[in-house]
Amino acid sequence: MTQTNKQPPPATPKQAAACCGPIDQWLDPEFFKAFSDPTRVSLVACIAKCGRGCSVGEVAECCSVDFSVVSRHLALLARSGVLEARKEGRTMYYRVRYAELCRSLRSLADALEECCPAPDSQKGTCNGACC
Amino acid sequence: MTQTNKQPPPATPKQAAACCGPIDQWLDPEFFKAFSDPTRVSLVACIAKCGRGCSVGEVAECCSVDFSVVSRHLALLARSGVLEARKEGRTMYYRVRYAELCRSLRSLADALEECCPAPDSQKGTCNGACC
DNA sequence: TGTTTGTTTGCGTCATTATGCAAGTATTGC
DNA sequence: GCAATACTTGCATAATGACGCAAACAAACA
Numbered sequence: 001m002t003q004t005n006k007q008p009p010p011a012t013p014k015q016a017a018a019c020c021g022p023i024d025q026w027l028d029p030e031f032f033k034a035f036s037d038p039t040r041v042s043l044v045a046c047i048a049k050c051g052r053g054c055s056v057g058e059v060a061e062c063c064s065v066d067f068s069v070v071s072r073h074l075a076l077l078a079r080s081g082v083l084e085a086r087k088e089g090r091t092m093y094y095r096v097r098y099a100e101l102c103r104s105l106r107s108l109a110d111a112l113e114e115c116c117p118a119p120d121s122q123k124g125t126c127n128g129a130c131c
Numbered sequence: 132m133t134q135t136n137k138q139p140p141p142a143t144p145k146q147a148a149a150c151c152g153p154i155d156q157w158l159d160p161e162f163f164k165a166f167s168d169p170t171r172v173s174l175v176a177c178i179a180k181c182g183r184g185c186s187v188g189e190v191a192e193c194c195s196v197d198f199s200v201v202s203r204h205l206a207l208l209a210r211s212g213v214l215e216a217r218k219e220g221r222t223m224y225y226r227v228r229y230a231e232l233c234r235s236l237r238s239l240a241d242a243l244e245e246c247c248p249a250p251d252s253q254k255g256t257c258n259g260a261c262c
Numbered sequence: 263t264g265t266t267t268g269t270t271t272g273c274g275t276c277a278t279t280a281t282g283c284a285a286g287t288a289t290t291g292c
Numbered sequence: 293g294c295a296a297t298a299c300t301t302g303c304a305t306a307a308t309g310a311c312g313c314a315a316a317c318a319a320a321c322a
Contacts, residue, residue: 090268
């Protein structure tokens with residue numbers, strides 16, 4: 001498969017928020033789904049800790065599931081923008097997209113904070129326009 | 132249900148990483164699972180934009196699924212630490228745990244960066260101890 | 263060309279999850 | 293107590309997802 005990684009960071013902008021920060025833009029279910037499976041998470045952690053590109057075979061060694069399962073998980077992770085795939089000969093190398101991931105995570109945190117009412121008060125300012 | 136929200140931030144520390152930053156600690160599948168469903172995401176976005184506690188009924192108005200489905204999703208989101216539940220009379224108010232969410236997201240970003248090799252080089256320093 | 267190696271894909275199975283409806287519980291007001 | 297309101301729970305169904313096995317594919321090598 002000619003892995004066409006999404007060029008924009010993992011959480012692809014969807015539609016603009018109605019009345020506050022660009023929170024919808026960063027709350028992409030597809031992005032979070034990538035991390036919602038324990039096996040997938042351990043694969044990402046394994047590659048992340050390596051700090052370099054890892055082949056499918058290498059990654060498969062660090063967990064107990066079938067080789068084909070690892071292959072499928074890694075492909076999914078690449079599709080959702082978490083990993084970057086690079087083919088070299090017959091070997092497929094997957095690498096964590098550190099910068100893009102960090103940017104997405106921090107952008108979401110920023111967007112959340114924009115929605116957040118004053119740190120102590122809990123009254124908020126909903127005018128009914130948003131929900 | 133007496134909603135006992137997890138007191139620690141959403142991503143509950145699990146086990147320490149083998150050879151680098153505390154990345155496993157923040158890569159909690161349960162946390163990400165909360166955001167992996169489109170319906171749930173829209174509910175969170177709705178409450179987040181309001182910036183205050185919203186009742187189940189209010190939230191249900193902003194999406195097309197059954198009332199009971201909303202109730203269940205909100206309960207799940209509270210269990211996974213994304214929302215905070217507060218009962219007032221017969222009304223249940225759900226509020227986004229902004230601070231805890233932001234902290235979790237930023238901690239994960241930090242942990243990822245710790246694993247990240249030098250910004251430009253892609254060689255990394257895997258010694259085989261981690262995967 | 264045939265074989266080995268590294269990875270992907272098809273397919274069937276099992277488990278989990280999302281959903282709606284109807285019935286249940288809890289709290290308030292009459 | 294009784295009815296209304298706000299929400300939760302039980303149950304059945306349909307959809308989705310994870311998994312392993314076997315076969316297919318692609319690149320390198322003999």
